[in-house]
Amino acid sequence: MTRKPDFHVPATEDFDSPHALFADLRGRCPVAWSNDLGGFWAVTSHADAKRVLEDWRLFTTTVQNVVPPVATTQRRPPLHLDPPDNIPYRNAILRFLTPQRLEAWHPRIATMVARFLDPWVAKGGGDICADFSFLLPIALLAEFFNLPPDDAERIRMVGSEFNMALQRQDLDTLRAKSDELYDIARSLIEDRVAHPRDPDTDPTASLLAVRVDGQPLARDLVLGALRQFLLVGIIAPTTFIGSMAVHLARHPEDHAQLTANPDLVPDATEELLRLYTPYRGFARTAREDTELGGRQIKAGEALAVVFTSANRDAAIFADPDRFRLDRPARDLLTFGRGPHMCPGAPLARLLLQEVLRQLTTRTARLTLTAEVEVTRWPEYGPLRAVFNATPR
Numbered sequence: 001m002t003r004k005p006d007f008h009v010p011a012t013e014d015f016d017s018p019h020a021l022f023a024d025l026r027g028r029c030p031v032a033w034s035n036d037l038g039g040f041w042a043v044t045s046h047a048d049a050k051r052v053l054e055d056w057r058l059f060t061t062t063v064q065n066v067v068p069p070v071a072t073t074q075r076r077p078p079l080h081l082d083p084p085d086n087i088p089y090r091n092a093i094l095r096f097l098t099p100q101r102l103e104a105w106h107p108r109i110a111t112m113v114a115r116f117l118d119p120w121v122a123k124g125g126g127d128i129c130a131d132f133s134f135l136l137p138i139a140l141l142a143e144f145f146n147l148p149p150d151d152a153e154r155i156r157m158v159g160s161e162f163n164m165a166l167q168r169q170d171l172d173t174l175r176a177k178s179d180e181l182y183d184i185a186r187s188l189i190e191d192r193v194a195h196p197r198d199p200d201t202d203p204t205a206s207l208l209a210v211r212v213d214g215q216p217l218a219r220d221l222v223l224g225a226l227r228q229f230l231l232v233g234i235i236a237p238t239t240f241i242g243s244m245a246v247h248l249a250r251h252p253e254d255h256a257q258l259t260a261n262p263d264l265v266p267d268a269t270e271e272l273l274r275l276y277t278p279y280r281g282f283a284r285t286a287r288e289d290t291e292l293g294g295r296q297i298k299a300g301e302a303l304a305v306v307f308t309s310a311n312r313d314a315a316i317f318a319d320p321d322r323f324r325l326d327r328p329a330r331d332l333l334t335f336g337r338g339p340h341m342c343p344g345a346p347l348a349r350l351l352l353q354e355v356l357r358q359l360t361t362r363t364a365r366l367t368l369t370a371e372v373e374v375t376r377w378p379e380y381g382p383l384r385a386v387f388n389a390t391p392r
């Protein structure tokens with residue numbers, strides 16, 4: 001539907017410009033319509049974002065769940081299903097993310113971070129996205145899903161091309177790359193069917209072992225779920241690690257403070273996850289006409305839950321644009337809320353804390369050597385960020 005727009009999605013952006021736009025919208029029009037990117041409401045305040053995420057009966061993920069919309073005929077659980085249908089898919093994965101399981105991941109993650117970071121520091125830096133932050137989450141995902149090294153390499157190539165096509169809105173390439181990711185997921189399922197594994201140690205086997213009313217999950221939905229997992233855990237850490245590095249380069253005093261006090265790293269990671277929240281375009285569709293933030297939303301209209309904005313809402317976070325370690329409990333929306341809240345959040349936090357710890361203990365200083373190139377909706381953060389890294 002076409003309405004009179006409250007804002008336009010800028011044709012070009014830089015690392016800071018989205019925050020300026022969202023601050024303006026929060027001030028004058030916290031639920032704002034744009035005719036760009038297929039037409040959508042940007043929900044920018046913390047309270048409205050929470051309401052949309054929690055009221056899943058009114059705001060569904062089954063129609064359009066991302067802005068801009070990605071044309072697809074296939075459902076990818078758990079994100080594309082409403083409760084209770086999404087729950088078995090989540091549970092099949094959540095069993096691998098208990099505190100005890102995560103404890104065991106800690107040393108493996110530390111080794112993985114060092115494997116990719118040490119060469120980057122040794123060569124004096126470079127593009128942190130291409131050389132480090134894109135490689136690391138794929139390596140983690142490959143270990144998490146017990147993938148053979150060839151598949152991990154293929155996901156790295158295809159995931160990168162998929163992300164670039166998404167940024168350029170090159171729909172033909174996007175579909176082709178999505179199909180390739182489906183092929184990888186399909187061969188993983190075929191392998192686990194032919195060579196069964198223990199559902200307690202293998203996430204794909206766990207999905208195949210789920211029974212609802214005595215029946216296995218539909219095979220095409222297991223395929224969709226695996227395809228979802230193969231990508232969803234890669235993009236956010238990639239851009240967010242870039243944002244962390246940009247922050248350290250711009251604020252050497254914060255870098256020095258973390259180098260001197262590594263025990264501040266968990267709090268610092270939370271504060272950076274608030275300031276540089278990597279998703280702004282996860283979406284819902286209104287099932288019925290409703291009112292939100294004083295605006296009349298029509299049934300069928302898309303709403304982007306702008307996490308990147310909600311986490312800088314001054315109604316919740318005093319002095320919202322400043323990095324502060326002395327905040328009381330942070331009511332972060334970085335990982336969403338409600339029935340689709342990110343199941344990978346504990347693993348992501350472990351990974352990101354380790355990255356921040358090693359970045360600040362292995363480098364004395366990071367200096368940006370070029371303008372940061374940034375992602376477009378639905379993400380926020382660097383696509384390319386080139387640094388000089390001074391080793392410690």
Ligand code: HEM
Pocket residue numbers: 053065077078079080086090228229232233234236237240278279282283307333334335336337339340341342343344345347348
């Ligand atoms: C910085 C890292 C990450 C961020 C910021 C992030 C953020 C999010 C957010 C905001 C959602 C909710 C989307 C919505 O409500 O529409 C989500 C969902 C999801 N995330 Fe993450 N994520 C991260 C890493 C990961 C990782 C490492 C994994 C895998 C292990 C993962 C797996 C998922 C899955 C499967 C969903 C869909 C859940 C559902 O629909 O029930 N994420 N993530």
